[in-house]
């Protein structure tokens with residue numbers, strides 16, 4: 001089982017996540033506290049440090065519960081900092097150290113950005129790469145993956161792509177429709193065509209907002225001239 005904050009970065013620090021962690025710690029067994037870190041091109045506060053991570057809890061029912069951990073499917077490059085391959089002299093004959101390792105508990109994945117193909121119109125969409133690591137590690141092909149707070153249905157979409165079965169739930173009918181399309185179940189719902197809504201989540205201005213119609217005409221004519 002995995003649990004992560006459903007809210008913004010600040011809540012992670014001050015409220016929701018510590019409370020969830022304490023609650024879960026009493027009732028279940030926490031195997032790992034994982035930190036998902038990301039960069040941000042977004043507006044950061046000027047009076048404090050910006051929030052650039054989200055915690056994830058990896059949980060089983062109890063310390064003796066068996067669980068799936070397919071570490072061989074999620075190996076990453078071991079960065080030793082050395083330019084030459086380090087040699088393991090404990091072995092006979094000596095051999096280069098294994099260049100791959102199991103990831104640590106700090107995971108770096110970009111947040112989903114407007115320009116990315118996977119972008120959906122949901123305020124807290126998780127990246128597919130993050131869910132891919134979780135699902136490859138903790139599930140096997142043909143097993144059922146449940147996400148009861150599916151949002152943009154990233155979990156279900158990735159689960160299906162990886163050959164798992166998926167059950168996804170969301171209270172919001174708009175998000176349910178994203179789920180229908182993203183999982184390939186349906187491309188329409190009650191006669192309504194389901195398409196990928198690429199509306200921006202932010203009201204920040206983009207490049208095109210800085211061009212007046214006049215500027216745009218100028219740019220078009222420069223482009224025309226250079227094409228001649």
Ligand SMILES: C[S@@+](CC[C@H](N)C(=O)[O-])C[C@H]1O[C@@H](n2cnc3c(N)ncnc32)[C@H](O)[C@@H]1O
Nearest residue numbers: 006124125126149150151152153154170171172
């Ligand atoms: C943080 S989002 C999940 C984002 C998701 N992981 C993704 O990649 O898009 C949480 C979702 O839970 C849904 N939700 C909130 N309360 C719910 C409830 N009682 N039952 C089902 N869904 C709920 C919200 O509509 C929201 O889309």
